[in-house]
Amino acid sequence: xxxxxxxxxxxxxxxxxxxxxxxxxxxxxxxxxxxxxxxxxxxxxxxxxxxxxxxxxxxxxxxxxxxxxxxxxxxxxxxxxxxxxxxxxxxxxxxxxxxxxxxxxxxxxxxxxxxxxxxxxxxxxxxxxxxxxxxxxxxxxxxxxxxxxxxxxxxxxxxxxxxxxxxxxxxxxxxxxxxxxxxxxxxxxxxxxxxxxxxxxxxxxxxxxxxxxxxxxxxxxxxxxxxxxxxxxxxxxxxxxxxxxxxxxxxxxxxxxxxxxxxxxxxxxxxxxxxxxxxxxxxxxxxxxxxxxxxxxxxxxxxxxxxxxxxxxxxxxxxx
Amino acid sequence: xxxxxxxxxxxxxxxxxxxxxxxxxxxxxxxxxxxxxxxxxxxxxxxxxxxxxxxxxxxxxxxxxxxxxxxxxxxxxxxxxxxxxxxxxxxxxxxxxxxxxxxxxxxxxxxxxxxxxxxxxxxxxxxxxxxxxxxxxxxxxxxxxxxxxxxxxxxxxxxxxxxxxxxxxxxxxxxxxxxxxxxxxxxxxxxxxxxxxxxxxxxxxxxxxxxxxxxxxxxxxxxxxxxxxxxxxxxxxxxxxxxxxxxxxxxxxxxxxxxxxxxxxxxxxxxxxx
Numbered sequence: 001x002x003x004x005x006x007x008x009x010x011x012x013x014x015x016x017x018x019x020x021x022x023x024x025x026x027x028x029x030x031x032x033x034x035x036x037x038x039x040x041x042x043x044x045x046x047x048x049x050x051x052x053x054x055x056x057x058x059x060x061x062x063x064x065x066x067x068x069x070x071x072x073x074x075x076x077x078x079x080x081x082x083x084x085x086x087x088x089x090x091x092x093x094x095x096x097x098x099x100x101x102x103x104x105x106x107x108x109x110x111x112x113x114x115x116x117x118x119x120x121x122x123x124x125x126x127x128x129x130x131x132x133x134x135x136x137x138x139x140x141x142x143x144x145x146x147x148x149x150x151x152x153x154x155x156x157x158x159x160x161x162x163x164x165x166x167x168x169x170x171x172x173x174x175x176x177x178x179x180x181x182x183x184x185x186x187x188x189x190x191x192x193x194x195x196x197x198x199x200x201x202x203x204x205x206x207x208x209x210x211x212x213x214x215x216x217x218x219x220x221x222x223x224x225x226x227x228x229x230x231x232x233x234x235x236x237x238x239x240x241x242x243x244x245x246x247x248x249x250x251x252x253x254x255x256x257x258x259x260x261x262x263x264x265x266x267x268x269x270x271x272x273x274x275x276x277x278x279x280x281x282x283x284x285x286x287x288x289x290x291x292x293x294x295x296x297x298x299x300x301x302x303x304x305x306x307x308x309x310x311x312x313x314x315x316x317x318x319x320x
Numbered sequence: 321x322x323x324x325x326x327x328x329x330x331x332x333x334x335x336x337x338x339x340x341x342x343x344x345x346x347x348x349x350x351x352x353x354x355x356x357x358x359x360x361x362x363x364x365x366x367x368x369x370x371x372x373x374x375x376x377x378x379x380x381x382x383x384x385x386x387x388x389x390x391x392x393x394x395x396x397x398x399x400x401x402x403x404x405x406x407x408x409x410x411x412x413x414x415x416x417x418x419x420x421x422x423x424x425x426x427x428x429x430x431x432x433x434x435x436x437x438x439x440x441x442x443x444x445x446x447x448x449x450x451x452x453x454x455x456x457x458x459x460x461x462x463x464x465x466x467x468x469x470x471x472x473x474x475x476x477x478x479x480x481x482x483x484x485x486x487x488x489x490x491x492x493x494x495x496x497x498x499x500x501x502x503x504x505x506x507x508x509x510x511x512x513x514x515x516x517x518x519x520x521x522x523x524x525x526x527x528x529x530x531x532x533x534x535x536x537x538x539x540x541x542x543x544x545x546x547x548x549x550x551x552x553x554x555x556x557x558x559x560x561x562x563x564x565x566x567x568x569x570x571x572x573x574x575x576x577x578x579x580x581x582x583x584x585x586x587x588x589x590x591x592x593x594x
Contacts, residue, residue, distance in 0.1 A: 113394070205431035209491070212389060213444040213498055214421030223447065228434045 051299065055292035066293055072259050072275075079290035083261040085297065087176060087269040091251065092244035094180035094265065095187055100237055102184075103191030107233075108221055110192075111199040124196070131189035139253030142182040143174070147254065150178060154266060169264040174256035176269035182250055187240035194239065198232025199225060231313045238309030242302050248273035272298045338365045340502055340532045341386060346400035348381050350393065354558075355381050357566045358400070361551055363502075368524055368533045370543035370573065373553030373588070378565025379536045382553075383504050385409075386534065387423040388416040404502075421448060424500035428507040430487035432479030432494070437462075437471050440479040440490055444498035457497055464530075465493035466523050485516025492523065496531070503527065505535040509542065521546050540589060543573065550576040552585045 058066065062079060069080020106127070110120050154171040161167045171177070206228055210220040226233070256268020257278055272294045283291055341363040348356040356378035363369050371379040381390065388409060390396040402409045409419055421444075432440050441458045450457065458475070462468040467489040471482070479490055488508060495503055505524075509517040524533055524546045537543050543550050551570040555563045569576065569585045580586045 113392075116394075203431070205427060205429055206433065208389065208392070208425075208427060209431040209433065209494075210443075211392060212387065212420055212425035212427070213447070213494065214417055214419075214424075215444075215447050216417050219447045223443070224433055 048299075051292055051296045055289055055296050057286055058289035058293040061286060062290075062293075066290070067297070070259070070261060074287050077286050079287065079293075081272060081275070081290075081294050081297065083259050084270050084272045084275045084294065086261040087255065088245055088271040088273070088298070088301070090265075091176055091180045091183060091255065091269070091271055092241055094177065095183035095244045096237065096241060098181060098184035099188050099191055099240060103188050103236070103240075104195050104226070104233055106188075106192045107195035107199055108226070110196055112217065112221055112225070127189050127192045130185070131193070133186075135186065135247060135249040136253075138182055138186055139250040142178065142250060142254045146182060147174065147178045150181070154178075158266060165263045166265045169262070169267040171266040172256075172268065174254055174268055175266050176255055176262075177265040179251050179254035179256075179269075180265075182254055183244050183247060186247065186250065187244050190240040190243060191233075191236045194236030195229070195233045198229040198236070201232075202228055235309060235313045238305060238312070242305050242309075245302050245305060246273060246298065248277050252277040272301075339363065340365045340405060341534070342401075342403045343382075344401040344403070346382070346385070346398060346402055348378065348385060348390070349395075349397040349399070351395040353562055354564045357564050359567045361567060361570055363532060363534060364549070365532050366528055366530075367548040368528050368535060368546050370547030370550045371534065371536045371553060372538075372540060372543050372550060373565070373568075374555060375538075376563050376565065377553035377555040379551075379553045380506055381565070383506055383534060383536050386502070386504055387420045387425055389420070389425065391416050421498055422500050423502040423504060424495035424498060425504040425506070426488070426491050426495055426508045428510055430484060430491050430511070432482070432487050432490050434478065434480060436476050437479050437482070437490060438475040441493050441497050444494060448498060461493040461497035462490075464496050464527070465489045466519060466526075467493055483516075485512050485519065488512060488516070488520060489523070492520070492527075496527070500531065502532045502534065505533060507536050507538060510538060517542070540577075540591075544577050547573045549573060552576060552580070552582075552588060554584050554588070 058079065062069065066080050067085060068082050069078070070082045071078045071080050073079070106123075109115070110124060115123070151171055154175075154177065158167050158170055169175075202225055206224055207220060210224040215223070251271050252274035255271060255274050257270050257274055258268035259270055260267075262269060276291050276294060276298075279287070279291060339362045343359050343361040343363075346356065346359045347354060359382060361369075361382075371383065373379050384390045385398055385402060386404075386409070390398070398410055404419070404423065407414070433443060435443070438458055441461050442454055445454065445457055459468060459472075462471060467486060470486060471477075471490075474481075479487065482490060488511075492503075492508075509520050512520065521542065524535070527533060528548075535543075535546065549570065550573040552568045553565050554568045555565045557563050569580055569582045571581070576585060577589050580589060
């Protein structure tokens, strides 16, 4: 007791009053991070609020019929985005159809000792470069190189399988199918990168356990490793889906921008993002309001995809 | 001791008939690095053979060669001859997958698959194209691993929900479900508590009636409790500074622990190093 004299108390008080630069920096840093954290939320709220506010006249005018109506008529001021919603979902779905098997396959191929590390590193690097290409470059390449290149093949498919509704139109210069293929290339790096991380992070004991029971490499991959890494793989697919749904520039250039929902994949189509990109310049009044309504739908769509992704990933993690 | 000379062994007491695995002058390399040098070791049927020795003496490396699991490590190479029931395991015509179906393995760290308990046991049988009654096989294997009573009501739950000792017995069940002839165990109890360890050791006494077991262990008491035969490995430094392992002595477990012929064995089992 005697050791705690009033004198030592005084020095305690003194030191807190004394100017301490570290303390000040700490305080400033704290406030800066709080402001930054809050500003992210504020911006999100601001965007949502303005979307809702500007879309309101269109929401009041068309209600949910906006989702099912195929007319986009600025002269008579009637707007509906059914073809765009259809095109958005179908192009994203087709892109996934090609990108998922390819992406998971590449990820497995890069991780399961098929190739020496000297080859894996450059391939992985190239995959990452693929993600760095601006989407307008993809669009330009697609329109002048890729679509003309695949056209003869698509014409053959149309001739041979034209009786199947999906291939029933003769492919022209721009179409949903070609746009979806380019989209598949664009989302491929996302699937490969995340699936690959998942596969490499699996404990090596799993691999040895399967091999030790006499599983072949194929059985080890398909029955043990891919199921064990399923949550990561699904997560990568969902992220890719989010990107595919929102992708704008390349699709606006490639999809053909036809305001019609066509069952045939070889016909021109439209997506919500491409519609907005094409029309925002001259839009005003109810048309502008309708574009904002479309943007709102797009935002809700990507939000749903993300929520779904979280749910699926969470569910598989529970099983593990 | 010169490691290239053949260590004393009891091979004179063994007939060719009851030798399951024969190791003749085996050296194992990782690239240019020699990990194990000139091992001669015969494994008799329905015996538990323990491989003991200090870290880095190559006992796990050797174990992994018996079911060709070292194939998975790039640059791993085996010289000499390892034969299983008279067949050279490293003959180019041999399919390593087939070898692993006959010579099963239990690992140091329990590694159940992220599947249900049932599917963990059924996995090996399924990939082997098992046609019989799967429920029965799963029950029999789990009983064989002394795990059935603890898990019979929760076969659908994840194998990862079990305790460490239960997981290791699940891995044993998974291995005996493919009906191998030999089971390799790589320090199967090193991550288990003493009670779980005793259960696995009891299990080994039971299992050797049906299988031949080769176990790598750091625990000398364990070797003396479970093994019929014990091989002592030691490590030696080369001029280049790297270390290689070699077999010092292989004999009946009782002899290794009570009257070893080599001084190094005597020093190791009496706890003077390692």
